Amino acid sequence: MRAILNVWGCAGMRKTQNLSTPTRPYFHTPILSLLFLIVVTLFFVPVQAEAEIDSIRSITDTRLQMPTWDQLIRVLTLRDYNTRVVVLGTLFLGSASGVIGTFMFLRKRALVGDAASHAALPGIGLAFIVMASVGGDGKYLPGLLLGAFISGLIGMGFILLIRHFTRLKEDAALGIVLSVFFGLGISILGVIQKMNIGHAAGLESFIYGKTASMLAQDAYLMGGAALVVTLLCGLLFKEFSLLCFDQDFACSQGWPVLFLDTLIMALVVAVTVMGLQAVGLILMVALLIIPPAAARFWTHHLYKMIFISAAIGSASGLLGAALSALVPRLPAGAIIVLITSSIFLMSLVFGPARGVLSRSIEQWTLNRKVASQHLLRAMYEWAEIHKNTQKSDDPLKGMTIRDLFGVRSWSHKQLKRILLRAQRQGMIYRGGDRTYHFTENGEWQSKRVVRNHRLWELYLVTHADIAPSHVDRDADQIEHVLERSMVDKLEKLLLSEHPNIGVIPPSPHDIGSKGLKQRSRK
Amino acid sequence: MTLMSLDIWIVTTGVLSALSCALLGNFLVLRRMSMMGDAISHAVLPGLAVAFLITSSRSNMPMFIGAGVVGVLTALFTQWIHRVGRVEQGAAMGVVFTTLFAIGLIIIVQAADAVDLDPGCVLYGAIELVPLDTAPFLGLHIPRAVWTLSLVFLVNVLLVILFYKELKISSFDEDLATTLGLNASCMHYLLMILVAITTVASFESVGSILVIAMFIVPGATAYLLTDRLHIMIGVSLVIGIMCAVGGHIAAVRLPAWWGLPDTSTAGMMAVVGGLLFFVALIASPRHGVASKLLHRFWLSVRITREDVLGILYRIEEFQPVRNHGVVPRILRDAKQTGPVIRWLALAQLMQAGKVKKASSGIQLTSKGRVHARNLIRTHRLWESYIEKHFVIPIDHLHAPAERLEHVTDPDMQKLLLEKTTNPQKDPHGKNIP
Numbered sequence: 020m021r022a023i024l025n026v027w028g029c030a031g032m033r034k035t036q037n038l039s040t041p042t043r044p045y046f047h048t049p050i051l052s053l054l055f056l057i058v059v060t061l062f063f064v065p066v067q068a069e070a071e072i073d074s075i076r077s078i079t080d081t082r083l084q085m086p087t088w089d090q091l092i093r094v095l096t097l098r099d100y101n102t103r104v105v106v107l108g109t110l111f112l113g114s115a116s117g118v119i120g121t122f123m124f125l126r127k128r129a130l131v132g133d134a135a136s137h138a139a140l141p142g143i144g145l146a147f148i149v150m151a152s153v154g155g156d157g158k159y160l161p162g163l164l165l166g167a168f169i170s171g172l173i174g175m176g177f178i179l180l181i182r183h184f185t186r187l188k189e190d191a192a193l194g195i196v197l198s199v200f201f202g203l204g205i206s207i208l209g210v211i212q213k214m215n216i217g218h219a220a221g222l223e224s225f226i227y228g229k230t231a232s233m234l235a236q237d238a239y240l241m242g243g244a245a246l247v248v249t250l251l252c253g254l255l256f257k258e259f260s261l262l263c264f265d266q267d268f269a270c271s272q273g274w275p276v277l278f279l280d281t282l283i284m285a286l287v288v289a290v291t292v293m294g295l296q297a298v299g300l301i302l303m304v305a306l307l308i309i310p311p312a313a314a315r316f317w318t319h320h321l322y323k324m325i326f327i328s329a330a331i332g333s334a335s336g337l338l339g340a341a342l343s344a345l346v347p348r349l350p351a352g353a354i355i356v357l358i359t360s361s362i363f364l365m366s367l368v369f370g371p372a373r374g375v376l377s378r379s380i381e382q383w384t385l386n387r388k389v390a391s392q393h394l395l396r397a398m399y400e401w402a403e404i405h406k407n408t409q410k411s412d413d414p415l416k417g418m419t420i421r422d423l424f425g426v427r428s429w430s431h432k433q434l435k436r437i438l439l440r441a442q443r444q445g446m447i448y449r450g451g452d453r454t455y456h457f458t459e460n461g462e463w464q465s466k467r468v469v470r471n472h473r474l475w476e477l478y479l480v481t482h483a484d485i486a487p488s489h490v491d492r493d494a495d496q497i498e499h500v501l502e503r504s505m506v507d508k509l510e511k512l513l514l515s516e517h518p519n520i521g522v523i524p525p526s527p528h529d530i531g532s533k534g535l536k537q538r539s540r541k
Numbered sequence: 542m543t544l545m546s547l548d549i550w551i552v553t554t555g556v557l558s559a560l561s562c563a564l565l566g567n568f569l570v571l572r573r574m575s576m577m578g579d580a581i582s583h584a585v586l587p588g589l590a591v592a593f594l595i596t597s598s599r600s601n602m603p604m605f606i607g608a609g610v611v612g613v614l615t616a617l618f619t620q621w622i623h624r625v626g627r628v629e630q631g632a633a634m635g636v637v638f639t640t641l642f643a644i645g646l647i648i649i650v651q652a653a654d655a656v657d658l659d660p661g662c663v664l665y666g667a668i669e670l671v672p673l674d675t676a677p678f679l680g681l682h683i684p685r686a687v688w689t690l691s692l693v694f695l696v697n698v699l700l701v702i703l704f705y706k707e708l709k710i711s712s713f714d715e716d717l718a719t720t721l722g723l724n725a726s727c728m729h730y731l732l733m734i735l736v737a738i739t740t741v742a743s744f745e746s747v748g749s750i751l752v753i754a755m756f757i758v759p760g761a762t763a764y765l766l767t768d769r770l771h772i773m774i775g776v777s778l779v780i781g782i783m784c785a786v787g788g789h790i791a792a793v794r795l796p797a798w799w800g801l802p803d804t805s806t807a808g809m810m811a812v813v814g815g816l817l818f819f820v821a822l823i824a825s826p827r828h829g830v831a832s833k834l835l836h837r838f839w840l841s842v843r844i845t846r847e848d849v850l851g852i853l854y855r856i857e858e859f860q861p862v863r864n865h866g867v868v869p870r871i872l873r874d875a876k877q878t879g880p881v882i883r884w885l886a887l888a889q890l891m892q893a894g895k896v897k898k899a900s901s902g903i904q905l906t907s908k909g910r911v912h913a914r915n916l917i918r919t920h921r922l923w924e925s926y927i928e929k930h931f932v933i934p935i936d937h938l939h940a941p942a943e944r945l946e947h948v949t950d951p952d953m954q955k956l957l958l959e960k961t962t963n964p965q966k967d968p969h970g971k972n973i974p
Contacts, residue, residue: 129632130576137750184830185822187570190631191761194575195818198754202811205750209804210796301583301646305639312632350650356643363636367626375625 108238109336115245117332124311132307138174139167140204171288316370395465417454555785557690562755563781578756586645612737754811854913921967
């Protein structure tokens with residue numbers, strides 16, 4: 020029964036899809052144009068800048084030049100200290116955010132990272148004020164990070180509070196926390212700038228990041244964060260995945276859902292805070308969202324998805340950092356984002372599990388199968404009617420195209436294509452008088468199709484209380500996806516109730532009456 | 542005098558941008574697309590940069606067009622990734638706006654010599670500098686930003702009034718709008734264009750973060766306060782004005798309390814909005830936390846009251862001879878309610894004359910007995926009903942009946958009587974009084 024429901028589910032889905040997007044192909048020009056936009060930015064903009072500079076000829080000639088082979092080798096083998104730090108740091112960060120981002124993505128809370136990163140700002144400002152006013156170094160990094168972490172957590176708490184206690188939805192809760200906390204942060208930074216305690220310059224780097232000037236300390240920090248996040252996610256893999264897929268079930272099983280929820284949020288805040296200062300706000304958001312979204316196209320398994328997502332995150336961190344080290348004036352953060360989103364686009368198109376291409380192919384094969392099964396059934400039912408109306412000793416006449424045309428609502432072109440394909444597959448052959456007949460194989464196939472259709476109709480009539488005049492359409496959709504085991508089940512069920520239905524059960528409703536009427540009018 | 546007029550212009554700019562944003566924000570909140578304001582305000586960066594590169598001027602028109610185009614593209618890409626890739630809406634938004642922001646950043650950095658755009662200025666805004674950039678009109682020196690924002694606000698108001706019905710239906714029920722023959726996606730994109738234009742107009746003067754705050758906070762606050770759309774819009778506009786005025790005052794005055802200099806007006810406007818939201822969250826008459834908790838509290842007092850009556854009646858029924866009253870300890874053991882609620886419930890019962898003090902504990906009065914009998918009757922009728930109509934083991938009947946007896950009115954009781962064909966005994970074999 021469950022299987023039936025599943026089949027129903029997908030049949031229904033397909034139906035609504037067909038209704039809403041009747042002939043829309045999956046390849047959209049906008050997708051391509053987004054890809055184009057990215058490519059253009061990568062290649063065209065440098066040229067544009069060059070042209071600008073050519074015309075201006077400023078003193079500081081910073082025109083873009085292709086890196087030499089030597090530079091390439093230096094960067095790729097991580098020979099420079101600075102490059103090594105940046106590449107390793109982004110690599111760790113990419114993998115950590117890829118792992119924790121997967122859970123957030125599956126919980127449909129992708130934008131929580133966005134809110135967390137904005138909510139961290141007041142904490143940074145307050146931590147600076149506190150540390151500076153007790154006489155310490157205002158920009159002591161662990162202190163700032165702790166402040167950011169705490170205020171990020173408070174922000175997350177507010178999100179949970181708003182969602183729990185009001186009728187506002189997730190999005191509004193995120194937006195409110197994000198904007199109000201960020202506004203508070205900016206106000207605090209505004210005060211700090213005019214205060215004369217310590218020099219506050221550089222606090223903004225928490226917003227824009229300074230990937231290229233990452234220190235070894237940052238890289239270690241990110242390595243540590245990545246380790247902790249991966250470890251915790253590994254240990255609590257079962258709990259977290261349960262939370263992602265069925266929170267209510269987790270609750271009824273007695274898991275501490277609120278605690279786990281807070282723990283995931285805390286991990287997100289931790290990763291965000293680590294990354295914020297190193298790579299900036301926007302990149303942090305991108306690293307939390309895009310790799311998991313891309314990984315989703317490749318697999319249906321959670322643990323595989325986590326690995327893929329971490330791989331995408333770290334690969335684009337590595338590539339982006341290397342590229343930015345090679346090419347002058349390419350901000351590492353932005354380049355990493357662009358590489359991640361290029362990978363996302365590629366996954367969107369080519370991903371084997373949910374990618375557009377694989378789904379289109381699937382849909383296309385199914386459509387072909389459905390069309391040819393429709394043809395077979397139409398021909399069989401036509402023959403059936405004529406067997407009843409004709410004298411039994413007359414040789415059976417084949418169907419002409421015009422006959423077929425009246426049976427279903429297919430276009431002329433479609434019908435011709437379907438007929439040609441069926442001929443090629445050896446299901447039907449064309450007789451001398453432009454009529455189509457079954458081959459032996461075709462007849463057997465058509466019987467199978469009709470049998471499935473009728474069995475399902477009978478099932479609907481006897482078990483689902485649907486009027487006989489309404490079952491045809493429902494059965495029309497489901498007959499193509501009935502599996503062998505399902506048919507067996509139906510047979511067993513129906514044979515016990517209707518012992519004399521025979522190989523092909525009689526139709527519960529008047530078949531082909533529409534087509535016959537049309538013909539008689541002619 | 543000069544300072545005064547400066548303040549007035551700052552507040553006017555803030556009010557205008559808050560009004561324009563709050564007006565649209567109502568629909569964003571209702572459509573569950575609050576984060577779209579955030580996404581668009583980040584994503585317009587490449588539009589601004591390209592517009593600047595092409596025209597090499599910072600005049601308003603190219604900026605508007607550039608931002609409008611990218612704003613709509615953001616909405617389009619989000620929708621396509623959502624539909625084609627079957628990615629959740631929020632994630633799709635995140636993918637699009639971070640990518641566009643990165644593109645914008647790269648363009649700006651690559652062409653840093655030619656482009657005079659500061660991402661910092663875009664994010665923070667410089668509302669304090671608004672009065673300095675004026676354009677003369679009728680001999681008055683009115684800041685340029687005030688002009689732009691008034692125009693945008695007017696356009697927003699006109700379009701919202703014009704498409705009020707369409708926006709309303711498509712915000713609450715997109716499918717209904719479609720079946721009624723309204724073009725829901727057309728409304729969606731119209732709203733997105735307006736959001737993008739408003740964002741850009743407010744950008745320069747107040748910064749993107751205030752834009753996001755003003756899109757969401759007034760609308761969300763108003764949503765907590767009322768159930769009618771037109772009132773919600775009115776309330777959100779008032780809240781927008783309060784944020785702008787209060788924000789500026791707070792920015793100038795608040796830090797002075799600690800002897801600190803003034804701070805960012807835009808940031809404080811967002812903070813004031815947050816405070817107003819918090820107040821509404823706690824104290825809203827219908828949807829606030831306080832009223833919900835209060836409601837829940839009085840409900841549990843009432844239920845405890847009824848439970849006390851029920852227990853007293855059952856004990857009387859069980860030991861009709863030896864009835865010296867029931868010690869409150871028994872009540873405590875029977876029902877796991879807190880002491881405050883139990884005390885309140887008992888006090889109310891005493892005052893209503895339904896229980897009285899007896900030699901050792903409390904006892905039902907005749908008035909209380911009538912009430913209690915009715916409760917027990919409802920309880921046992923429910924048990925009979927559930928036993929008759931559902932397949933439930935007999936020892937599981939008590940719990941649902943216990944819950945339902947508190948919400949059964951006389952009509953329901955009559956209906957129960959009909960459905961159970963007037964039994965004399967409940968399934969446990971006890972008399973139905």
